[in-house]
Amino acid sequence: MSAKGPKQSKQNIDNDQITKPESKGRRDALKTLATVPVLGGMAYGVYKKIKHEHSSKVGSTLFSFDTAPTVMERQPDGKMIRLGIIGFGIRGAQLMQALGFATPQYLEDLKTQAKNDPQNTRYQDFLDQEDLNIVVNGVCDIFEIYAKDAAMAGANRKREGVNGKLDKLPAIYKHYKELLAAQDIDAVIIATPDHWHGTMIIDAVNAGKHVYVEKPFTWTVPETYLVADAVRKSNIVFQLGHQGRQIEINHRAKDIIQKGLIGDVTLVEVSTNRNDPNGAWVYDIHPEANPSTIDWKQFEGDPRRIKEYMDYMTSSGAAKYVGPDSRDKFSLERFFRWRCWWDYSTGLSGDLLTHEYDVMNHILDLGIPASATSSGGVYFFKDGRTVPDVLQTTFEFPDRNMSFLYSATLASEFNRPRKIMGTDATIELGSSLNVTIDGASKRYKDKIEQGIIKPGEPFYRYASGKSIDALSSATEMYFAERGLLFSYVEGKRYNTTFLHLREWLECIRQNKQPSCGIEEAFAEAITAHMGTRAYLEGRTMYWDKDKQIITRE
């Protein structure tokens, strides 16, 4: 519309020119302040809204906690710890990276990624990673290439790429016992296949070295007692590699349950959901791997352990799960994909159920279950493996009036969060912690009737130090749900493996007990073995608390 037309219209004559002088001031004031009443409307609306939110706050204070859970603090002037690394496969390399040591090639790749994509900050994150005041003095891997890589990573203290300057190379040991005998090593990290864990822990303890070992704690049941005894009697600091102990939301879940906010827990549901060959342990075979670069004899295992394994398998009717290859037959598949065979592995129970169990043992102080039942099979990866790729294991805790259900598939990655189901509410643990109040809850009956709590809808959320409750905006809820809001704590991204290793190192320095010590490890191993035996034997296995043994009835 043009501004010309209205100018000529009669309606638009400015009032200033035609009004009488006496009313001019009043009209002026009126026009000046005409919109002020709108603010009254705004004030009323805001007052109503805040009042409404305050009534929700009554509900949200139910879930208020004094402090945020914290991670173990570092002492500023702790002594330097001299490490030895046994096993530099996939996990061993990850552990060393978490400690701040990576091969020049690995860092070169990260640098290239950063160059191609400015948003990729992995190299910078690695450079920024806290110096843990450690030195790697020895490495051991029975595959030559991995041993050399481990040494390169250990010498790469400046965290540089392929043309960077390396520090002094750590000693490369062909046998782990030589590494354990070295005088310039205080502590060892064991990241070998399952069938070696127990023996190596005992030997490390006897050599007076502190131990960080990957899960599972042990491969056979008999060795579990030997290893636990050896560690209990020693003065070494022992940590089992369940880094889930460092997940902050699990600490908050523990607080919530201890305060009785979810009522009686009768069921815990946990799962593994993977759907790719790598997740099903079909790892790459290194092109330079062959009988001359791999010490197969050492890979086979400790004869005492093999005897324990064979005795059990043959006496329990599980002989069909042994092999099928003979143990002394060199096999690249069996070397790189050892998790697929009971001959070296503990299957889903040892690899992944243990993580889930340890999380719940941490939150609920479960201890060893009274019984275990398992079922499943090799349903998708029919590649000659003997361990199942689908597994369901149920543990009963009659003393706690509770069942624990583990459900796993390696052929679907549909996300199933961990659930702790109580009579008053259910906790879901995913990237954040969600609490949903139960519609039939007695504890929250009044609040539900008052409309403060809507049953069936997430009532409280928690992620990395922040509570999200009924007061929060829809936007915040949305962001928190996707884990974005709090992927950084105080501007720093936390890697739980780093925190778990750091805790172990600090416990060595301060002579303290780490969060996943020998008692937690013993419970983890026995629980997993009960599940494994239930699968292998096709029957329920029981724990005799008095005799401390696994029985069949």
Add this chain to the structure above:
Amino acid sequence: MSRKNVYSRSQLSWLVILRILIGWYFMYEGLAKVFNPNWSSYPYLLDSKGLFAPIFISLTDYPFLVDLVNYVNMYGLTIIGLCMILGCFVSIANIGAIGLLSLYYLSHPPLIGVHYLMPPEGSYLWVDKNLVMLGAVMVQHFFPSSHYVGIDRYIFRKFGKTQKQ
């Protein structure tokens, strides 16, 4: 400045109503952030997409910059809204509003194939509600109404008189 009304009654009415609506929208967006102790621009900045995303994302590396962005949003939106409703210094408020709306648009442009964490409440292609709002603020900037209805009427009259003297 001419004191002569160039608008018809209905034109002026709707310009004033538009100003109040935009003002209300801005003011409550600001107040909602002021009254929410947990609000932060952090996730919004981090979720930026498009050509300028690296700039917005890099702000999150510096907590003091995030704090600054938070304060500008909380109090900037509130004050801009208040000015528009009262018709007080509206031309300055308009410039502030255009600045903020441009930043919102540039950090979250509705491009093809770009997805944001917060799903949009409508369907957008290149033009979204921020851009429409920006257009509306532009219109109200070039068709001012506060000189007729609003505190600017008083301010500018006084200012005009002083000039004459």
